[in-house]
Amino acid sequence: MSVRRRHTLRALSAATAVVALAAGCSSANSGANKGGGAGASGVLTLGKPDGPQTNNSNPFLATSASATLGYRFMIYEPLAMTNQIRPTDKADPWLATAWDWESNFTKVTFTLDKRAKWADGKPLTAADVAFTFELLKKHPALNGNGIPYDGIAVEGEKVVLTFKESQFVNQNKIITTYVVPKHIWEKVENPETWPNRTPVGSGPYKLKTFTPQTTTLTATPDYWKGETKVKELRYSAYNDNSAATTALANGKLEWSFVFMPNYKQLYIAKDPKNHKLWFPSGLGIHGLWFNTARKPFDNPALRKAMAMVIDRKAIHVQAQATLYPEISNPTGIPLPAGEPFLAPEYKSATTAPDVDGAKALLKDAGFQLSGGVLKDPGGKPVELTFTDPAGWNDYITGLSIIKDNIKQLGIEAKVKTQTAEAWGNDVATGNFDATLHWTNSGATPYDMYQNIMDGAILQPIGKSAQLGNFGRFKSPEATAALKEYANATDDPTRTKAMNTLQKIMVEQAPVVPTAAAPIGAEYSTKNWVGWPTEKDPYAAPQHTQPDALEVVLNLEPAK
């Protein structure tokens, strides 16, 4: 026994030593204050379920901890700050005081703010901005937005970009490019695989410590825009939703973005005065994509009839737990974000179910309802199989609501679940009847419509269509309107193209919009106030969005 006990002790101490050794032997915690959210000491705790991270602050890589946790936006700053949830508002000047588009969005001139400087004290100049654009142009792997950069020139203290084609639809992506310091990045041999472990940016925060579990950022005292109230940002990665929800409920986590079905009970009720939740949307949607290359879904009347009976309210309440904003307009444009784009004929349109109207439409198109079964003009009963990944409960609940809705038209539907991988593969190769899936989003509804119906990215069934148009929607009219919208030289032409796209969306229903894609967040007003709200929507509330910087700068200690 005694021998064995000695072994146990040895094993125990060895194991402890392993942990400590792996962690590196420095005494870094002498002055650390324990505990989570502590507004009094100027700390803001934020994070979401991302799992342990690795030390990587390369802002251009979607796989880096700085992108996953979102702290890249606290270190690097954009030329201009757009509002994701009010994309039509004019952007706020940031590193650039002005950006002037000329010659139909093929040329832009940036005038830089002279006060801007890097955290190491060096001034931020036009050379840095031009270098950043050169970097993106030279390395397609870093150019996540796929912007076709052409001419990049420094003219005095201004930077001029020229393009071969109109960049109207990409304008927000270009002006929100975050700038990296030339004097550091020019020495990097391979920026695509550079982990950038001591990031130097122009933003108000710098990296203090990195651990797989928590990344701590501390305020730069001499930030060029003035001192910040939040002195320390503590980003924690939780392993799953329930861990993050627990931390939110007990106040350890103050700012997060977790989907929780019964948020009222799990979060709000724990501290009704301070625990707040707001899920606004940008211009992206979730919708039911039809495979328009399969019979009988190639018939627009059938698709439109289904769109007319789907109960968005039920999907909003039961499937999305009222977290995803409801789609109230048949064009699929989320409101109020996309209000200015609505065509006059759809301004007052609603998505209220209209079963009789749908039945009449089907009858006119040659469909027959006999004995509760809808038959297509060829006499075959209309059946379809909905597919989505198992475990994606909001989607699966949505599908079963849709299934009940279309039963009123005599359409028999089945809901089939798949693994996420098999589903992704089937959607890309066109091996499905109908599926709930998301769309792209951007500064205008163009991104969403282009993703749904652009003939230029159409692939035959069986070939992977990763860029979009998963439903194989073939409409020369839509393709032409998309092209016209992107390249138009004046606003009336653009409006006309946008109205055409909306008409196609409503009349031919390649996708039935079911919910707006939220850019939501949970936040606590216990220690910090000044968050964006429904009444004051100055920025998207999510901490992984570019405008998170605006939110942090707007925060003040609660009384």
Added chain:
Amino acid sequence: MKYILQRLAFYAVTAWAAITINFLIPRLMPGDPVEALMSRYQGQLDTTAIASLKALFGLDEHQSLWSQYTDYWSHLIDGDLGLSFTFFPTPVGEVISQSLPWTLALVGITTLISFLLGTGIGVYSGWRRGSWLDGLLPVTTFISAIPYFWLGLIAIALFAVKWQIFPAAGGYDNSLVPAFDWPFISSALYHGVLPGVTIVLSAIAGWILGMRNMMVTVSSEDYVMVAQAKGLSERRVMFSYAARNAVLPNISGFALSLGFIVGGTLLVEMVFSYPGIGYQLFQAVGAKDYPLMQGVFLIITLSVLAANLLADMAYALLDPRTRKEA
């Protein structure tokens, strides 16, 4: 000696087969890393990013399966496990080395504790049948029958939310940096209590039951009766005669369980947000991160094989029948 050589040759072949399967299985699964990343972001990452991601991961160049396989071996021999896709461009070796110590410490210590505690209780309850210790059996079996994630969630609900005695998540306090100093080590131990206790609770029943049953069988053996007839102390008979023989199956069970320590306990790491290798593997599978998956599988395979070898050797030493030529 011949026996040992035979076993070694057998393990070499097994290792080769396992490594080859490690290479093949990830590639037979549907989907690719870029697609997995896109569906993780659910529309927040634009489809225009696909081209840049493919270029980044080097997936835009086509390579035959055979040349991938030979590359894989040549890199493996150099000790290079490649770059992880999920955490691009972090090397797989680094991802593993930052999570493995946590798993080794937590699961290693708890496996040891539950083995020692379970075997100890098994010895007593097998020797003193009918005492109050027998009442422990149904209780521990009941606890081990509870699905682990549920046990973990109940523990969190009671001890981290209702009475806030222990932390609910993480391996150490969020304000600390891993270092060899008292604040960090105490915090790590404190954070390990809930996961540790729940693992021990759910694993101990097996050891108790196995040990008790063997004790019952052994205690009716003649040599135990002889020892008692010699007038040896109760304690001596119990430990040196009965338990010593009864513990054999538990020892080999323990050697095998050592191999699974490395595999980690995914559920523990999920429920308690504990930094460990099981969760890393789970993420890698979800993200189609071939290099990371292969790296973790390799470590697991090798440690299971090593543990098996250990068990084989221990048996050969303890039981002469296994090394006799047939």
